[in-house]
Amino acid sequence: MEIRELLAGAGCDGWLCVMEIDGDGEVHAGSDEPVVAASVFKVIVALEVFRQAAAGELDPRERVRARPGETTLGPTGMSVFADEAEVSVRDLVTMMLTISDNAATDLLVERVGLDRMAATLAELKLTGTAVPYSLGGLLDSIAVDTGLATWRELMAAHHPAGPPDEMLHASRALRPEHSIRTTAGDMARLLKLIWLDRAGPAEACANVRAVMGQQVTRHRLAMGFPDDVRVAAKSGGLFGVVRNEVGVIRFPDGRRYAAAVFTRAHRPRAGENAINAVIGTVAAAAVASLRR
Structure with a gap:
């Protein structure tokens, strides 16, 4: 069955790009069409933090204060704290990528700057992505x-x-x-660059990879693969309409694949489990075709 037919059967429209990291193979469906990024854009924020840290422009151990009433609202992490907290920049990255903490994200965005993220996206030729x-x-x-x-x-x-x-x-x-927008193709290319140490200094890329491997949720891409396949990912969602996940899948034989799947529900807040599952299904189908 076609990838988009699988997605439609689960109650959503979808966009996909899966790339071999150590080769040139690629499977795509609407990979150059603009989509709402939701929280997968936080990978870009993390990369910019670690690029600036590697350049000596910021100290990842620098302490940052999060004050209730001033931080960005959200459902997790410091966004729901009742009391003031102080954490390091690198721990903000961990909060942002592992549990998608909105407050941590915006503290980091303020620290590194939207203009610097835009310059990095331009440098990496990710022209379909914008964080305005x-x-x-x-x-x-x-x-x-x-x-x-x-x-x-x-x-x-x-x-x-x-x-x-x-x-x-x-x-x-x-x-x-x-x-905040991107394309499936841009996000798969970004992950490929990070995993090949081509998105910035090797130290910066390694730090992004390490934190992405700690994401708490495992009910999208990872659901499509056996337990011995490692998945490092970042998910995103918005108002029961947008459900996305990007990540890198590594098989026991060492072969690696960058995957980006974006979905938009036909009916808001309906079929969440089915859409989450089909993200893993279509990614697995794309990877299987590349492995053949």
């Missing part, structure tokens, strides 16, 4: 669409249930041209 604002900026854009100034105001106005789905699903944040 922080996660806080993305969330605030949703509030602006409703006539309010900030995401905090929007959340307070709809406390405790949160904004209604129809309000969220009508926002610009779910349209690639107005959101």
Whole structure:
């Protein structure tokens, strides 16, 4: 069955790119079409942090304060802390990539700069990817669409249930041209460069690989592969519509594959388990065709 037919059968549209890391083989479906990145863009943030650290421009042990009421909201990590916390830059990266902490992400974005991330994307020729604002900026854009100034105001106005789905699903944040965006091809190429030590200094690439290998969730790409296949990944999702995952799959024989799968549900918040599972299914099918 065609990859996009598999995705449609699970209740979503989808975009995929799988590349051999140590060869030229590639399987793709809509890999150059723009998609909402959601939290997979955090791989770019991590790479920029470690590139600047390798260049001596920042100290990964530098302490950063996260203050409740000032940090970016989100469902995990310091985003939900009740008290002030102080952690190192490198531990912020760990929080960002392992549990997708939004507060940690924006503290890092502020530290490294959107302009520097844009320059790195241009250097790596990832022309389909753009990070025009922080996660806080993305969330605030949703509030602006409703006539309010900030995401905090929007959340307070709809406390405790949160904004209604129809309000969220009508926002610009779910349209690639107005959101943090990428393509499946760009993300697979980025991972390939990181795993080949070509996305920056070898030390920086190794640090990104190490933290990606610690992601807590294992219910998307990893579900498509046996237990002896190692998967280092970063997932992302937005409002029950967008569900994505990018990662590198390493087989016991040493062969490695960079995979990027992006999905958009036909019905918001419906079929989450089926869509999560099909991400692993289509990645496994693509890898199997390359291995043949």
